[in-house]
Amino acid sequence: MQSVLNETTINEYYEWAWMTANATNLGETIGPIYEKAINHCLDGNELEARQDLLYEKVVLPLQELYCAYKDDWDIQENPIQDPTAQETQQPKQVSFRLTGRPQFSIAIFCALPLEATAVNDIFDDVWNEERENSWRSAGDENTYTFGRIVCYNVVLVHMGDMGKNAASQATAGIKASYPEIKLALIVGICGGVPTYSTADKDEMILGDIVISDGIVRYDFGKQFPDTYMSRAAPEVVALPNHRVRGILAKLKGERVKERMERRISQHVQALQDELGTRGSVYVGTDRDELFHPSYPHKHQDPDVCAVCNIKGSERVCEKARTMSCDELGCEKSSLTPRKRLYEASMGGCTPKPKIHFGHVGSGDTVMKSGQHRDKTASPWKLVAFEMEASGVWDMLPCLVIKGVCDYSDSHKNKSWQEYAATTAAACVRAVLEEYVIAQ
Incomplete structure (x- = not known):
């Protein structure tokens, strides 16, 4: 909150707001809304169902209401009170104006245009980009999109290239222009590690989402004449800071994780309804092919x-x-069967995206070998490979949120990239809906 308001000013403002409300027909409109909210709370017979309804029908709308009036905090002129006016006093005229640039709490990094397009689609508001030059520091050469997602002022960083060097340069620029950033999200697509778990409930398929609880610089090591050895030292594994660990502790809870997965499916469906076939369409269970690592x-x-x-x-x-x-x-005979795909195919439905938490391998080498994938992933139980996190991780509190578009093997192709980018963007929205970051 930027403006300095004394107690008298605050009281006058709320008195004006109350009188304005009473001068309208809000009583006639609020009543039915309140009654509808109560009815939603009473729907459902099971406790879990009621909790989900409370969250979706009451908590989220209140959160959106909070966001809608957040800009009113910057009040530059106090309401003028007529000391002779009594109960017949008319609503006061208050002047508002935006002072400086908004306080950005979230930065989102995207290396590919299709990743940035997917993130842009989940913005609630996109602000006039003509303000960009007045909001940046001298020497910051990044390209940004500004806006709001849920309650957060967000700056989307359009990186000029893939890899940790490009990510590091982009991070240096945004830190200079927006030092108040509290969380950086590296969002887009990644190569999954389908063998990270043998449990059916953790089975990974294309379109699922990976959220990092640590990164591994897997291309940091030693090259011998006969082999390359990753350096198994503590500095290779970068764990998140205290704030991000707190976020992860909540997101990993079974109930919260399930709720987020439901919200992801809802957001993907909303994007499909709004945008049609552009990028958000599931490719098909028959096109999700996992070959044996040695094939x-x-x-x-x-x-x-x-x-x-x-x-x-x-x-x-x-x-x-x-x-x-x-x-x-x-040869299709070399494919590895997956239970989730089989059940979805038999049911004639689209598999719902799931979230996988774990260490993510980050490096400048694109992984395109099933055998090397498993050999590299095994020591650290990696769930995915990507290329930007190691350039951001040490400079900003950071989470990787990426959709699985291939299996990091030689059979990878680009067919799933747009859908995976869409599920990752939907997950970003679900994360920001779920966790309130201290402003």
Whole structure:
């Protein structure tokens, strides 16, 4: 709260607000709304159902109301009170104006345009970008989008490239311009590690979301003549700070996690209803293909390509690297069956995105090998690989929230990128709805 208000001013403001309310027909409109809220509270027979209804029908609307009137805190002119006026006093005229730039508490980093587009779609308000130059510090070369998501003033950072160096440069710029940032979210797409858990309830499929509880710089190590060894030292694993650990402690709770997953599905559906087929459509259970880690992505017919079929060799021709599994003839018999996909297919429905918490591998190397994926992920039980977190993590309180668009193997393609970016953006909104960050 920027303006300094004494007790008299505050009392006068609330007196004016009360009289304004009484001068309108709010009594006729508030009553039905209140009654509707009470009825929502009484719906449902089970405690959990009532709690969910309370959260969705009462808590979230109140949160939105709070956001709607948040700008009224910056009052520059006090209400003028007529000391001779009594109960017949008319509503007072109060002047409001925005002083300086808003206080931004959340920064969102996106490396790819499709990631930023998905995040932009979940903004409640997008502000006039002509103000951008007046809000930035000298030397800050970042490109931003400003707006509001739920209760938070958010600045979206459009990174110029992928990787930790680009992320580090973007972080330095935003810290100079917006030192009040309390949480950085690295949002977009990632390569998943489907073998991180053998439990059916933790089974990972494309479109699921990964939230980091630590990052591992997996490309930090030593290169020997015969092999590369990641350095298994404490500095490789970066854990979140105290504030972020508190956020994670709540988000990992079973009830909260389930509620967030329901909200993610609702937000994805809302985006589908609003935007149609643009990016938010589920690709299909039959297109979610997880091959055995040792099964290569290359020409399977020796008559088509001799390079890909040299006996005893793992060589792959350059043309094969850019071709799809269908074009190469990758055998469906080498696919790993998944229970969640089977159940969704039999039920004729779309699988609901799930959240996976765990360590995320961050480095400048794109992981495109099932065997190297599992070998690298195993020591730290990684759930995913991405490329930007290590450039932000040490400079801002940070969470990685990314949608799984491939399985970090040689069969990866871009078919799932837009849908995964959409589920990640929906998860960002669910996180900000769930946890109130100290302003």
